[in-house]
Amino acid sequence: xxxxxxxxxxxxxxxxxxxxxxxxxxxxxxxxxxxxxxxxxxxxxxxxxxxxxxxxxxxxxxxxxxxxxxxxxxxxxxxxxxxxxxxxxxxxxxxxxxxxxxxxxxxxxxxxxxxxxxxxxxxxxxxxxxxxxxxxxxxxxxxxxxxxxxxxxxxxxxxxxxxxxxxxxxxxxxxxxxxxxxxxxxxxxxxxxxxx
Numbered sequence: 431x432x433x434x435x436x437x438x439x440x441x442x443x444x445x446x447x448x449x450x451x452x453x454x455x456x457x458x459x460x461x462x463x464x465x466x467x468x469x470x471x472x473x474x475x476x477x478x479x480x481x482x483x484x485x486x487x488x489x490x491x492x493x494x495x496x497x498x499x500x501x502x503x504x505x506x507x508x509x510x511x512x513x514x515x516x517x518x519x520x521x522x523x524x525x526x527x528x529x530x531x532x533x534x535x536x537x538x539x540x541x542x543x544x545x546x547x548x549x550x551x552x553x554x555x556x557x558x559x560x561x562x563x564x565x566x567x568x569x570x571x572x573x574x575x576x577x578x579x580x581x582x583x584x585x586x587x588x589x590x591x592x593x594x595x596x597x598x599x600x601x602x603x604x605x606x607x608x609x610x611x612x613x614x615x616x617x618x619x620x621x622x623x624x625x626x
Contacts, residue, residue: 432610434465439614443621448472452489453479458610464493473497479553501553506536518542524549525560531568548578557603562591573597580604585623
């Protein structure tokens with residue numbers, strides 16, 4: 431998200447999180463000021479990829495972020511150091527066919543949420559869905575967000591997917607008109623269906 435009107439329209443739908451991407455190589459890179467609007471209970475989330483922790487904290491303070499979403503190879507120690515600064519931490523794991531959930535174990539008790547996304551050429555925003563059946567092997571205590579190319583066409587599958595640790599759905603490229611600009615009408619339909 432970048433454009434004030436688009437951000438304001440999305441906030442009317444009262445999402446739990448709203449993401450701003452601070453990864454310079456992303457076509458969704460946030461390089462402008464946030465509009466001076468009331469975000470209400472929606473948590474401002476900064477998305478980072480292997481960024482130096484000092485830079486993350488600098489950006490987090492500037493944009494008054496609530497949550498740090500880490501898409502790279504950030505270690506448990508890295509996450510814990512940011513967590514000590516009173517930010518919620520979402521650690522992203524890129525899922526492949528033979529994904530081993532043991533790599534999530536060391537983040538238990540440190541991160542607030544895990545996020546499972548499809549492994550692609552880019553660290554997120556690839557618009558590809560992975561086989562959710564693999565999540566049946568996930569038996570850790572950290573709740574997770576489901577991500578990876580989700581769009582309106584996946585509503586039925588989402589409603590039929592259950593897991594005790596599923597906290598919510600992360601959407602991005604599947605609802606874009608252009609990079610960083612969301613289709614609010616489609617998101618409204620999606621939110622209404624998911625919440626009903």
